[in-house]
Amino acid sequence: MKPIDPRLLRYARATRFFLAASVALGLAGAGLVIAQAMLIAEIVVGAFQRGDGVTALTPPLGLLALVAVGRAVVSWLTELAAHRAGAAVKSELRLRLLEWAVRLGPSWLDSQRTGELTTLATRGIDALDDYFARYLPQLGLAVVVPVAVLARIVTADWISALIIVVTLPLIPLFMMLIGWATQSRMDRQWRLLSRLSGHFLDVVAGLPTLKVFGRAKAQAASIRAITGDYRRATLKTLRLAFLSSLALELLSTVSVALVAVDIGMRLVHGEMDLFTGLVVLVLAPEAYLPLRQVGAQYHAAAEGLTAADEVFAVLEREPSGVGGSPAPDARGAGLALDGLVVRHPGRTEPSLARTSCEIRPGETVAVVGSSGAGKSTLLNAVLGFAAPHEGRVLIGDRDLASLDPESWRRQIAWVPQRPYLFAGTIAENVRPARPDADDEAVRAALRDADALRFVSALPDGIETRLGEMGAGLSAGQRQRIALARAFLADRPVLLLDEP
Numbered sequence: 182m183k184p185i186d187p188r189l190l191r192y193a194r195a196t197r198f199f200l201a202a203s204v205a206l207g208l209a210g211a212g213l214v215i216a217q218a219m220l221i222a223e224i225v226v227g228a229f230q231r232g233d234g235v236t237a238l239t240p241p242l243g244l245l246a247l248v249a250v251g252r253a254v255v256s257w258l259t260e261l262a263a264h265r266a267g268a269a270v271k272s273e274l275r276l277r278l279l280e281w282a283v284r285l286g287p288s289w290l291d292s293q294r295t296g297e298l299t300t301l302a303t304r305g306i307d308a309l310d311d312y313f314a315r316y317l318p319q320l321g322l323a324v325v326v327p328v329a330v331l332a333r334i335v336t337a338d339w340i341s342a343l344i345i346v347v348t349l350p351l352i353p354l355f356m357m358l359i360g361w362a363t364q365s366r367m368d369r370q371w372r373l374l375s376r377l378s379g380h381f382l383d384v385v386a387g388l389p390t391l392k393v394f395g396r397a398k399a400q401a402a403s404i405r406a407i408t409g410d411y412r413r414a415t416l417k418t419l420r421l422a423f424l425s426s427l428a429l430e431l432l433s434t435v436s437v438a439l440v441a442v443d444i445g446m447r448l449v450h451g452e453m454d455l456f457t458g459l460v461v462l463v464l465a466p467e468a469y470l471p472l473r474q475v476g477a478q479y480h481a482a483a484e485g486l487t488a489a490d491e492v493f494a495v496l497e498r499e500p501s502g503v504g505g506s507p508a509p510d511a512r513g514a515g516l517a518l519d520g521l522v523v524r525h526p527g528r529t530e531p532s533l534a535r536t537s538c539e540i541r542p543g544e545t546v547a548v549v550g551s552s553g554a555g556k557s558t559l560l561n562a563v564l565g566f567a568a569p570h571e572g573r574v575l576i577g578d579r580d581l582a583s584l585d586p587e588s589w590r591r592q593i594a595w596v597p598q599r600p601y602l603f604a605g606t607i608a609e610n611v612r613p614a615r616p617d618a619d620d621e622a623v624r625a626a627l628r629d630a631d632a633l634r635f636v637s638a639l640p641d642g643i644e645t646r647l648g649e650m651g652a653g654l655s656a657g658q659r660q661r662i663a664l665a666r667a668f669l670a671d672r673p674v675l676l677l678d679e680p
């Protein structure tokens with residue numbers, strides 16, 4: 182895994198601004214660190230070597246206090262920028278993920294587990310918080326501070342600078358080695374978590390069924406098993422994280438000790454003045470600190486990065502049939518299936534066997550077939566959700582595959598076999614195709630679907646709130662609301678799946 186995923190820059194623009202801000206704040210922080218070291222050296226030399234009194238030491242002490250305030254301000258600004266950027270990036274990624282899921286369409290959603298996708302969009306993207314609030318600012322510091330500190334040390338004492346230059350790269354080298362070792366574990370942990378939530382959602386949705394058939398208890402055991410796996414994976418990762426921070430700590434402590442011992446020898450032999458020695462001594466650990474911490478933050482950030490990886494994997498899937506020319510007006514053009522065969526991946530039998538037919542404008546056609554014959558699949562092909570394996574869907578004389586699917590779908594009103602009602606009022610559920618339709622039009626559509634009678638009997642009429650998936654209505658009533666939705670849309674092509 183790279184320190185910064187370039188796709189994050191591409192898909193979340195707020196990242197760029199934030200990176201620039203981190204580097205600028207890192208520079209300010211580095212300047213303050215150097216000023217602080219010089220002031221401390223100055224004060225110590227003044228108090229112990231020159232024997233200065235309180236009055237002579239007041240200005241540097243005051244400056245030191247100012248520097249401390251400055252460092253606090255810099256870290257506050259960093260925190261502020263990090264949370265702003267984090268929030269912006271998360272909402273941008275969520276929006277894109279949703280948009281893309283819609284673009285990829287039902288055929289792709291069918292192949293996904295809803296629970297996993299939900300975890301990704303919520304908890305997964307939330308894990309980016311650590312990445313922005315802690316890892317990226319630290320990365321900015323890790324790039325800027327060692328360079329600035331080294332530049333200061335080299336002007337004071339080149340031997341110490343040389344020791345630091347030789348030992349400093351060992352830290353990122355170690356981090357890379359550790360990163361390799363932990364990567365596969367992080368991936369595994371993420372997979373376990375998404376499996377857990379997918380399974381959990383499944384069990385909750387199916388609880389009534391499981392209860393009736395006496396299997397609810399057994400599901401608890403399987404959830405326990407998956408949770409156990411997740412716990413073990415987390416502990417293993419943590420163990421590695423602790424070990425690796427121990428190794429990095431040790432490495433930088435030994436390096437600083439090397440610098441210190443050398444300076445001590447030269448101070449004893451009078452080859453160096455106290456001020457220079459102190460400045461270098463105070464600064465040396467500061468060169469290692471940000472690099473070491475970036476390693477620690479990396480573990481906190483890794484979960485977010487893994488989730489971001491999954492988001493990018495979704496975003497990089499090409500939706501089938503984007504672009505193309507606008508579809509002809511369905512009022513004038515007929516619809517034809519020309520030797521259409523549809524297959525689902527991984528199935529040997531075609532889901533829709535070779536079908537040809539012609540439907541002229543104004544015609545009503547019923548498609549009849551036994552369960553699993555491919556009626557819904559046929560409608561999916563006409564909607565452009567399922568791509569033909571062989572043959573074509575023709576609109577007028579144009580192949581649907583060459584047309585812009587959006588412009589075609591704008592002409593279709595569709596009632597799926599299991600219509601989805603959103604949590605909202607009945608009127609809102611009838612209106613999606615024509616959000617500006619007035620209540621009279623909504624009532625007329627409900628009347629056409631023979632739904633007005635039971636809707637009017639509800640306490641709030643068409644403003645009655647429904648639960649998720651239309652909770653509060655019977656299955657047949659839901660079907661009628663969906664019919665009313667299609668009627669209100671008033672589009673030239675009407676597709677009704679088992680209405």
Ligand SMILES: Nc1ncnc2c1ncn2[C@@H]1O[C@H](COP(=O)(O)OP(=O)(O)OP(=O)(O)O)[C@@H](O)[C@H]1O
Pocket residue numbers: 291525526528531532533550551552553554555556557558559598
């Ligand atoms: N997502 C899918 N993946 C794999 N195979 C599928 C998928 N959806 C449907 N099939 C298969 O395609 C065939 C046709 O399914 P389809 O839903 O079109 O049938 P249908 O005629 O609408 O049936 P019903 O009357 O029960 O609604 C079935 O044999 C089914 O097993």
Ligand SMILES: [Mg+2]
Pocket residue numbers: 556557558598678
């Ligand atoms: Mg069907």
